Amino acid sequence: MKTRMRRKQERPGEILEAAFEEFAEHGFAATRLEDVASRAGVTKGTIYFYFETKERLFGEMIRHFSALLLAEVDEFLAKPSESHKERLSNFIRFVYRRFALDRKGREILRFMVADGKHFPGLVARHYADFVAPSLQRVNELVQMGIAAGEFRETPAARFGEIIMGPAVLLGIWFLVFTGQREIDVEAFVNGHIDLLLDGLRVTPSNAASPPP
Amino acid sequence: MKTRMRRKQERPGEILEAAFEEFAEHGFAATRLEDVASRAGVTKGTIYFYFETKERLFGEMIRHFSALLLAEVDEFLAKPSESHKERLSNFIRFVYRRFALDRKGREILRFMVADGKHFPGLVARHYADFVAPSLQRVNELVQMGIAAGEFRETPAARFGEIIMGPAVLLGIWFLVFTGQREIDVEAFVNGHIDLLLDGLRVTPSNAASPPP
Amino acid sequence: MKTRMRRKQERPGEILEAAFEEFAEHGFAATRLEDVASRAGVTKGTIYFYFETKERLFGEMIRHFSALLLAEVDEFLAKPSESHKERLSNFIRFVYRRFALDRKGREILRFMVADGKHFPGLVARHYADFVAPSLQRVNELVQMGIAAGEFRETPAARFGEIIMGPAVLLGIWFLVFTGQREIDVEAFVNGHIDLLLDGLRVTPSNAASPPP
Amino acid sequence: MKTRMRRKQERPGEILEAAFEEFAEHGFAATRLEDVASRAGVTKGTIYFYFETKERLFGEMIRHFSALLLAEVDEFLAKPSESHKERLSNFIRFVYRRFALDRKGREILRFMVADGKHFPGLVARHYADFVAPSLQRVNELVQMGIAAGEFRETPAARFGEIIMGPAVLLGIWFLVFTGQREIDVEAFVNGHIDLLLDGLRVTPSNAASPPP
DNA sequence: AATGAATGAGGATTCATTCAT
DNA sequence: AATGAATGAATCCTCATTCAT
Numbered sequence: 001m002k003t004r005m006r007r008k009q010e011r012p013g014e015i016l017e018a019a020f021e022e023f024a025e026h027g028f029a030a031t032r033l034e035d036v037a038s039r040a041g042v043t044k045g046t047i048y049f050y051f052e053t054k055e056r057l058f059g060e061m062i063r064h065f066s067a068l069l070l071a072e073v074d075e076f077l078a079k080p081s082e083s084h085k086e087r088l089s090n091f092i093r094f095v096y097r098r099f100a101l102d103r104k105g106r107e108i109l110r111f112m113v114a115d116g117k118h119f120p121g122l123v124a125r126h127y128a129d130f131v132a133p134s135l136q137r138v139n140e141l142v143q144m145g146i147a148a149g150e151f152r153e154t155p156a157a158r159f160g161e162i163i164m165g166p167a168v169l170l171g172i173w174f175l176v177f178t179g180q181r182e183i184d185v186e187a188f189v190n191g192h193i194d195l196l197l198d199g200l201r202v203t204p205s206n207a208a209s210p211p212p
Numbered sequence: 213m214k215t216r217m218r219r220k221q222e223r224p225g226e227i228l229e230a231a232f233e234e235f236a237e238h239g240f241a242a243t244r245l246e247d248v249a250s251r252a253g254v255t256k257g258t259i260y261f262y263f264e265t266k267e268r269l270f271g272e273m274i275r276h277f278s279a280l281l282l283a284e285v286d287e288f289l290a291k292p293s294e295s296h297k298e299r300l301s302n303f304i305r306f307v308y309r310r311f312a313l314d315r316k317g318r319e320i321l322r323f324m325v326a327d328g329k330h331f332p333g334l335v336a337r338h339y340a341d342f343v344a345p346s347l348q349r350v351n352e353l354v355q356m357g358i359a360a361g362e363f364r365e366t367p368a369a370r371f372g373e374i375i376m377g378p379a380v381l382l383g384i385w386f387l388v389f390t391g392q393r394e395i396d397v398e399a400f401v402n403g404h405i406d407l408l409l410d411g412l413r414v415t416p417s418n419a420a421s422p423p424p
Numbered sequence: 425m426k427t428r429m430r431r432k433q434e435r436p437g438e439i440l441e442a443a444f445e446e447f448a449e450h451g452f453a454a455t456r457l458e459d460v461a462s463r464a465g466v467t468k469g470t471i472y473f474y475f476e477t478k479e480r481l482f483g484e485m486i487r488h489f490s491a492l493l494l495a496e497v498d499e500f501l502a503k504p505s506e507s508h509k510e511r512l513s514n515f516i517r518f519v520y521r522r523f524a525l526d527r528k529g530r531e532i533l534r535f536m537v538a539d540g541k542h543f544p545g546l547v548a549r550h551y552a553d554f555v556a557p558s559l560q561r562v563n564e565l566v567q568m569g570i571a572a573g574e575f576r577e578t579p580a581a582r583f584g585e586i587i588m589g590p591a592v593l594l595g596i597w598f599l600v601f602t603g604q605r606e607i608d609v610e611a612f613v614n615g616h617i618d619l620l621l622d623g624l625r626v627t628p629s630n631a632a633s634p635p636p
Numbered sequence: 637m638k639t640r641m642r643r644k645q646e647r648p649g650e651i652l653e654a655a656f657e658e659f660a661e662h663g664f665a666a667t668r669l670e671d672v673a674s675r676a677g678v679t680k681g682t683i684y685f686y687f688e689t690k691e692r693l694f695g696e697m698i699r700h701f702s703a704l705l706l707a708e709v710d711e712f713l714a715k716p717s718e719s720h721k722e723r724l725s726n727f728i729r730f731v732y733r734r735f736a737l738d739r740k741g742r743e744i745l746r747f748m749v750a751d752g753k754h755f756p757g758l759v760a761r762h763y764a765d766f767v768a769p770s771l772q773r774v775n776e777l778v779q780m781g782i783a784a785g786e787f788r789e790t791p792a793a794r795f796g797e798i799i800m801g802p803a804v805l806l807g808i809w810f811l812v813f814t815g816q817r818e819i820d821v822e823a824f825v826n827g828h829i830d831l832l833l834d835g836l837r838v839t840p841s842n843a844a845s846p847p848p
Numbered sequence: 849a850a851t852g853a854a855t856g857a858g859g860a861t862t863c864a865t866t867c868a869t
Numbered sequence: 870a871a872t873g874a875a876t877g878a879a880t881c882c883t884c885a886t887t888c889a890t
Binding site: 011046 | 850
């Protein structure tokens with residue numbers, strides 16, 4: 001039967017999906033494989049058929065969903081765009097979309113913060129695969145804008161983190177404070193980009209200002 | 213010896229301190245009370261003499277260290293300062309000091325992200341005690357600067373989170389990626405403030421600019 | 425081997441049997457599940473696979489062995505017998521057999537006395553399933569004997585407990601004072617029945633006697 | 637101060653009283669000394685000043701309240717009475733009063749059933765001090781009545797337990813089934829005595845009947 | 849491939865008991 | 870005499886992991 005064959009093929013993915021939900025809900029340590037299993041519609045034994053240990057399951061779950069994100073990042077970066085301003089603001093919007101507004105991306109952030117200490121390999125890979133290239137990209141965009149005379153020289157140009165900070169903070173916000181206060185996301189993003197681009201703008205008064 | 217009495221007074225604090233270290237290292241679920249006990253130099257039973265459950269211990273630990281932070285925030289806010297620029301940048305430096313560079317503040321951030329779901333009461337209190345007042349303060353400073361003609365009108369003025377984003381991100385950075393890459397903190401903070409103040413500066417070209 | 429499957433079927437019963445022995449020996453609170461497990465030839469975990477908590481194990485153990493008794497009571501009551509005297513004395517002998525001489529029945533009595541306060545549901549069920557119907561049965565037998573002119577009217581006719589008292593007392597005796605003094609059970613039962621039937625007998629002198 | 641002196645003197649008694657309540661409520665194993673202490677208005681340490689261990693406390697509590705009962709039994713037995721019928725029924729009423737209706741007496745019965753196995757010495761003493769003499773007394777009363785021609789010869793005469801059975805059963809009843817059904821105690825006791833005395837009555841038809 | 853019964857080490861919690869004050 | 874902080878052995882219960890079927 002095809003149904004069965006298809007099931008078989010889909011099993012690991014279903015388990016990873018269930019694992020994501022449970023780990024996101026309870027964190028690594030407090031998640032019970034039993035719950036992952038029943039959410040995936042299988043039994044504990046089946047999980048062990050596909051994944052050696054709870055640690056491995058966690059690791060592969062992260063790898064799996066990271067890979068999806070990674071592909072999107074690559075795809076995005078391949079796209080051409082016009083002015084440097086536009087490129088930069090597009091990238092920022094992309095980051096908001098993927099790491100703050102998208103639940104998967106956000107929860108991966110949580111996994112890093114919550115369980116990173118127990119999975120140094122994961123953290124290193126995540127850093128190498130996402131964080132470093134993304135920061136690199138931001139820095140390049142800014143440098144290119146500076147070179148083109150579109151942006152001013154600023155010490156912040158060395159720190160993509162400064163550029164991206166508010167986007168990550170919004171992700172954290174959703175992870176922790178959802179329910180405490182509503183945020184008008186559109187206005188937030190626009191405010192961020194507005195402030196940022198204004199801070200990068202070349203004007204007579206800051207054109208030649210050296211870093212303090 | 214006054215050992216007995218003196219110990220009695222000190223015990224809860226010692227246990228809280230030990231609990232902070234263990235919870236910070238392993239997270240709520242993976243922390244063993246036995247380890248907290250031996251770090252505090254007592255036995256398991258003693259912890260239960262002072263704290264009803266592991267949950268309570270965690271909660272009171274957060275409360276304890278939060279209270280210290282809260283006091284510092286209040287004290288800081290009481291201080292007068294000169295121009296609005298200076299007030300704002302002083303506050304930003306304060307936030308870096310307390311929530312990014314200081315280990316206690318940083319780890320409290322981790323607790324919120326990692327275990328907040330299990331302690332909704334703690335999250336609500338933390339929000340009410342720190343986050344809301346701090347954001348409020350930032351917004352006030354910006355508004356006052358605008359009113360004084362020192363800062364321009366910007367949609368970011370409504371979102372203290374945008375102003376503070378890079379500071380929180382640096383905290384996260386230390387929590388997760390320490391060891392992946394060194395960061396020149398001084399330059400980071402200066403870059404942040406420089407970019408921000410430039411973004412808030414009133415210039416002929418942005419004086420009346422509407423958000424793009 | 426069918427070992428696996430066969431065991432699976434038998435496990436719960438084996439655990440219940442072991443639980444009976446341990447609970448009977450030590451009472452609910454002082455029984456260690458570990459001991460139940462090793463008596464049943466399994467490990468602690470296995471008990472929890474079949475029974476949610478110690479309380480549940482206790483409850484289901486009672487339910488299990490009560491059900492056996494209940495079946496016997498029902499079966500007995502279905503049997504026809506001759507005179508009312510005979511019916512009554514047969515029933516009394518049955519009660520001795522099941523609730524005083526039989527260890528299982530006796531220990532269930534102990535469980536009610538010793539741990540009933542912690543298991544009000546069990547007590548209520550036991551009362552509804554055994555005690556009430558048995559008393560009901562006794563009362564019916566006596567009433568029928570009275571109606572048939574075989575027994576005299578007596579205020580004790582309303583209280584099956586009075587009729588059965590010595591039988592239960594013998595059960596208690598075995599529970600508590602075994603070893604203090606030997607009892608000639610046969611003579612005891614005969615003495616009880618003799619006294620009882622004589623007390624119920626219709627004679628010229630008591631035929632119409634009102635209670636003193 | 638006299639108050640203090642008096643308190644000191646009363647402490648052990650207050651502790652025993654509190655112990656009775658707690659042990660009666662929860663049984664030996666499930667009773668916490670902490671609860672006994674707070675009920676007695678002292679701290680755990682104080683209990684250990686007066687009683688070496690939990691076992692000793694239990695034992696002395698039983699001894700204490702048994703002694704009160706014992707005194708009453710002795711006192712009762714010293715009283716003269718008229719006919720043997722009356723002596724017997726008085727004694728039965730006394731037993732009802734002391735062991736079924738009186739909470740202390742009843743709960744001591746529970747202690748024997750519930751925890752007797754762990755306190756064989758207590759059981760033996762209880763048997764020697766109460767049970768044996770009481771049964772002895774009942775047997776004597778019946779024998780004397782027979783010798784006086786007031787009662788018939790019956791095999792039950794050897795078993796005071798048969799005579800007293802319903803009284804003990806009523807005690808058990810209150811211990812276990814209170815709340816399941818109300819019992820009209822007065823009618824119950826009268827029914828018991830009526831049935832018993834009728835069973836012991838000498839009539840033409842049973843005057844010479846040998847035991848079957 | 850999948851099941852789920854069984855394991856057993858691990859960890860939270862309880863509580864009788866001790867002892868410095 | 871009395872306190873109550875401290876202990877630590879005991880015990881319930883959990884859950885990752887195994888393995889016969």
